[in-house]
Amino acid sequence: MFLKTAILGSGNIGCDLLCKVEKSPILSCSMFVGRTEGSSGLQFAERRGTAVYDNGVEALFNNLDRFDLVFDATSAAAHLAHAPKLIAAGKTIVNLTPAPKGILCVPMLNGDQVLTESNVNMITCGGQASLPILAAIRRVHENIDYIEVVSSIAAKSAGAATRLNLDQYLNTTESAITKFTGCDSVKAVLNINPAKPSVDMQTAVSALITHPNIDGLITEINSAVKSVQKYVKGYKIIVEPYVDGTRLFTMIRVTGQGGYLASYAGNLDIITSSAVNIAERLSVGVSKGVVREIDTRDKFTNGFDSRELAEPLELG
Ligand SMILES: NC(=O)c1ccc[n+]([C@@H]2O[C@H](COP(=O)([O-])OP(=O)(O)OC[C@H]3O[C@@H](n4cnc5c(N)ncnc54)[C@H](OP(=O)(O)O)[C@@H]3O)[C@@H](O)[C@H]2O)c1
Known part of the structure; x- marks a missing residue:
């Protein structure tokens, strides 16, 4: 039924x-x-x-x-x-x-x-793309000092309501990052790219961490990516995580299934x-x-909930 x-x-x-x-x-x-x-x-x-x-x-x-x-x-x-x-x-x-x-x-x-x-x-498209990775980073590190998430989407896929909601996009993405990582120094950026042909949806994730543990992180990120792919088939890491001093960087691409718009619209x-x-x-x-x-009660919260540091859920 x-x-x-x-x-x-x-x-x-x-x-x-x-x-x-x-x-x-x-x-x-x-x-x-x-x-x-x-x-x-x-x-x-x-x-x-x-x-x-x-x-x-x-x-x-x-x-x-x-x-x-x-x-x-x-x-x-x-x-x-x-x-x-x-x-x-x-x-x-x-x-x-x-x-x-x-x-x-x-x-x-x-x-x-x-x-x-x-x-x-x-949350938002940038939030859904970055949070599985950020939660994995947080599982391996006691503290994250700063997080920056920059998403780029094709202009054609951003309707009038998306453009009207830019402030809410930034606030809600940042609130969700704080909720799922405990880090309250956070910046979200959305780039609505007018390039033709349309660009694929991509999200760059940077984190400042005092002692980054790249070896421990790789397993966590691979496991997170597999969990997301169970419901978002085109979710992929395109820049493997790497460390430069205290800065950890990785990047995701989401390829759409071509439902309404073509495959560049992974944000949809x-x-x-x-x-x-x-x-x-x-x-x-x-x-x-x-x-x-x-x-x-308003459940929308900035409060860090440590239960969400649990292992990625096994989705059928
Ligand atoms: N596009 C993205 O990448 C994306 C990703 C994640 C989340 N979002 C969010 O999803 C929402 C829709 O985005 P979109 O890009 O699809 O924008 P959109 O193309 O402008 O679609 C919004 C639609 O909602 C309709 N609408 C607005 N207020 C309404 C109301 N009170 N009752 C009934 N219909 C109403 C509009 O109708 P009319 O066309 O007749 O005005 C329009 O068709 C936004 O809140 C956006 O922030 C967008």
Whole structure:
């Protein structure tokens, strides 16, 4: 039996998500919702035989029996406005905007700890790319003095909402890095690259560490990469970790599966694949009618949670 989902937001992320949900053996998309009649995203979904709606979140409240879980692919501001109402209506949200709401989640790090949550925050594409590596670095080192994460994505893959959300992108990526590493001296950078042909999504990770242990790190990073590849097939280290004095450096490329845009758009792929992985795991509880606590506390946190230093989760 499929878990019925609604995709809210008909842009780049929403369309790529639809391609991923269609391939899921567990999820179905019963509503694809935008806010502009005839927009290219709504046409894309309609051509694939999905039921589309152009009246935004109102469509969800008019059809509450048609879905159990909402993927939010709108903007951070829109998420802050409609998430509390959807949760009050008993719906579970997997949030792909960088709004500072919900519990920050990287599937291979803390996916098992979010399965009774009503709002799961998938952070950002740069966060999903860098955090498995940063958590591995932290497992080998007691302290990291400084972390810098620079992601580069193709302009064509960054929709209007992504550009509008740049501040939230930086804040949420940095908050998640602090949460998963305990390091509070952190800098995130996003480069929206207009080059043609479009550039692949790449993320450079630098860390300042007093006594870097490169030998111990290689095994941890290889294990982290294998765990991510279980749900993001195109995730790859392209610059092996190396040390220059106290500076440790490595770099990741994410090749997309070519769902909505071509393979350069790994930035879409990494967050939509992560969101689908979490929705599939949440679906067990949702379909059994597990009552989710409507928790008004804000789970979005900067607090370092040492449980997340545990070994990468074994994902099936
Ligand atoms: N692109 C990326 O690389 C990427 C990666 C990770 C996360 N994200 C995040 O994902 C979200 C979407 O990004 P995107 O690149 O897909 O942007 P986008 O192409 O502009 O898509 C956003 C879509 O949401 C719709 N929308 C906005 N507010 C809405 C509302 N209140 N109700 C219904 N629909 C609404 C817009 O409709 P209209 O087109 O009709 O205005 C648009 O189709 C952003 O929050 C972004 O930060 C993006």
